Amino acid sequence: MSELVDHRLRGAWTPEGPDAAHLPAKAMRWLTERIGNPGSPAPVVPSSGLSVPGSSLAADARAALIEVVGPAHVQTERADRLGVSGGLSYLDLLHRRHPGELPVPDAVVLPADPDEVQRVLDVCVRFDVAVVPFGGGTSVVGGVRAVRGDKAAVIVLDLVRLDRLVSVDPVSRIAVLQAGVRGPRAEELLAEHGFTLGHIPQSHERATIGGFAATRSAGQASSGYGRFEDMVTGVRLATPSGEWRLGVAPASAAGPDLRQLAVGSEGALGVLTEVGVRVRPVPKVRRYQGFVLDGWASAAALVRQLAQSGALADVTRLSDEDETEVSLSLSGGWKTALVRRYLKARGISSPCLLILGWETQSTRELALRRAETVRLVRAAGGISLGAAAGESWRKGRFNGPRQRDALLDLGVCVETLETAAHWSSLDELRDAVRSALRGAFDSSVVMCHISHAYETGASLYFTVLAARSDEDPEGQWLRAKKAACEAIAGLGTISHHHAVGMDHAPYLSAEIGEIGLSVLAAAKAAVDPTGIMNPGKLLP
């Protein structure tokens, strides 16, 4: 177990995954040129070296939980509790390098099915125990931090055993999946019926169906498959007030859409135990392709044109000049000096990398859709880098978190944040966030990309690299994050697909107003009157 625990603590993606945690020397040289010398190396402290407080779970509460899930599924050993302590934000990862600040739950409870989840909640209401629902543990906003609030104890409710495909309705193209099914397993289970969900966020390898729904996740192919909330046809929630099921029709005018209240509720209302999702036939033909555009302004305008003319590829991802520069500098393969010369010869002085990916049922469908999109890309001055560039991106698309681990080990402050805005505000928002982030560090690299485009606007995803402060690494990042969040307020959303968690909670009122907060608080009080559900998340 302890090896798995260390892996979870580290924030590495999957124990089986390729080891991308090694940065080439030339990459580190390039980075040092840009951000100066990083902070002191800070490897993850082995779990055996951590001091962990004992469990505060009362004996009677523990006994009642055991009565529901059995003794093997109420874990109070230190290694088990450590294994679910926090998510994968930069701060979470820092805490694993600076022991003593880990929020460790009093127990990990692993129910077998939705009924057991409901009964666990009933017990927790009775004994006044806080409940933190836990899927893949990939939250980067403190969404699974084991916070006790004003409760007697806090348990992490690990949904790993809710791993079933409940039903497939091939006529309606709806599948019901239990909340603990991870991304790759969902695809495996659906593929047996010829279907795919098409939801592939960067967290895909570890994150779960319940987590996708609870956080309004958006996958890399959201242009084609939609955001996760667009896929949700129904939900089953365990709440402190009992079970709640929603979703009987594809669309309804029976009052407000309460599914959209359950989706994005981040465990603060209850525990998603089953999610009905719209599925599609497994694509038969895939094509990924890279292009380069000259300069952010014209490249972003192209993406807008694609979105507004219905010509988006299923994956549409545009890197700004800085992110493109990093891609070219840090990687080998096709991204070489030759590429630079090739682009320069074609008059491209500020290359912006555009990845387009299509997933279709036939070569005919691919040809039809691709022709229109590529016509618009070329009309905007785009130059193809071919399928190799597209495939290179596709193969590396889950590597970000692993690279982050490696950079953290090497003393680099590295974190991402994302937002979205309407097209007319997008440039102002990008400038504001870049300024805020740059202003927070002596020197830094701030990259940005659009990975989700809509008719009325797009997401902006930022990655920051800077030398980590040895004195106050946490404060260093908190100041930068605060500056970025304040820059976002009024121009865009505090989160496009990372959710609110604890980290964004202070900024929610700027977006939904005090009235919005009071409505959420009232909804929570209605289903969770004693406030056991995921304290401190979503609501400030």
Place this chain on the structure above:
Amino acid sequence: MSELVDHRLRGAWTPEGPDAAHLPAKAMRWLTERIGNPGSPAPVVPSSGLSVPGSSLAADARAALIEVVGPAHVQTERADRLGVSGGLSYLDLLHRRHPGELPVPDAVVLPADPDEVQRVLDVCVRFDVAVVPFGGGTSVVGGVRAVRGDKAAVIVLDLVRLDRLVSVDPVSRIAVLQAGVRGPRAEELLAEHGFTLGHIPQSHERATIGGFAATRSAGQASSGYGRFEDMVTGVRLATPSGEWRLGVAPASAAGPDLRQLAVGSEGALGVLTEVGVRVRPVPKVRRYQGFVLDGWASAAALVRQLAQSGALADVTRLSDEDETEVSLSLSGGWKTALVRRYLKARGISSPCLLILGWETQSTRELALRRAETVRLVRAAGGISLGAAAGESWRKGRFNGPRQRDALLDLGVCVETLETAAHWSSLDELRDAVRSALRGAFDSSVVMCHISHAYETGASLYFTVLAARSDEDPEGQWLRAKKAACEAIAGLGTISHHHAVGMDHAPYLSAEIGEIGLSVLAAAKAAVDPTGIMNPGKLLP
């Protein structure tokens, strides 16, 4: 004024509209064959013949309202109050034929802008006056019934003066419209900027932007333009707790989507004063076309195939055998005996009419999209009736309510109701509702069509024709409606695009559960603590 009032009371669509209130003699003959002799003719009682109770609005409340909107905009005359008494359901129309049951408000208040709306609400909180927001008055579910609840008085808040286009953002393709702008006016205002909303429900001529949003309306071209809630980018609400604005980005993971709580709130949370909507360029090429399929089963399967392969036309409307029969029997023009012979010669014994409409930017786009759709229609055995059949439908598409008036005058019980379900439940739902409706009358015609199709399901829209009971016309319909609603529970939604109002409120718990009701009640209590907003609507 009284002419307009009579018109409103009658439920006729527009005073200027074409007079379609005359039914051809052959149509009435055909109908009598099917449903027997109708009830006694019952013309609308002229407003001058109605007995209307005096206004209960207290003098100090009236004075405070006048202070906000001016004396001309607080109307307490009987004709003004009658003019906004109820909507356009069959029961509303019956009440105008059986005087004495009209729910008449104590005053009509006409604010000029969002600020005045807010200040009117503040006055109504202070004087404990119920507020019924009123747009086009086209609710068919009792959504604008002037119910006082436990309040001292009830006003209708007529939003007719909030008739402005507030802003157009051509880059983001977002327009902000005031809530009182009617459908045709919205299109006029947007067309000046080259845009369209593309939202054309049957109520288009009278209904308003605020009403579309408050009721989760779906237009006839929803397959192309989406449902109204899909178009809403932001909302501005006046609530008893103050102003509430939502919508800063095209998509967000900042908690639950509260826009989807405001949309569909039916005036029970507050008054929508401005709505941000996604707009699109005015289409340059329109093409409507009629087809005939053989039998409901294969025709509905075709619509499902179109929806699931992304090949829906912007308008996609499939009539079942009974509705097709009525179309052929009641109309002249292309729908003649010749058509029947033509179809019979081609082996079509159970014709189902399919109307497809495309609205595109170019003939090239039209050709591309149409080719794929028509290919699938033909593969399913569909036979084209040409563009004339499509245009005939398009030209008559707002006539339903006028024909209903004429039938009501002639003693016919005529009403519509709609639902939606996932594809695998659709046939069972259709059978159940048809049985329920047929069982409620000695003899009747029950027609059905699909007018809104999705990947996972579709809407079903029913029209009932029967001889009206002279003894208890209201009870006759209430029993039929109850039977239909009970048949829907568990299989589909209580409303696909007509909303909840008062008529569906008793059935909402079957759809969203007691927990859903408690969440809605809590949200309402948070923004409307004294319960002045639209009593009796949405929540039972």
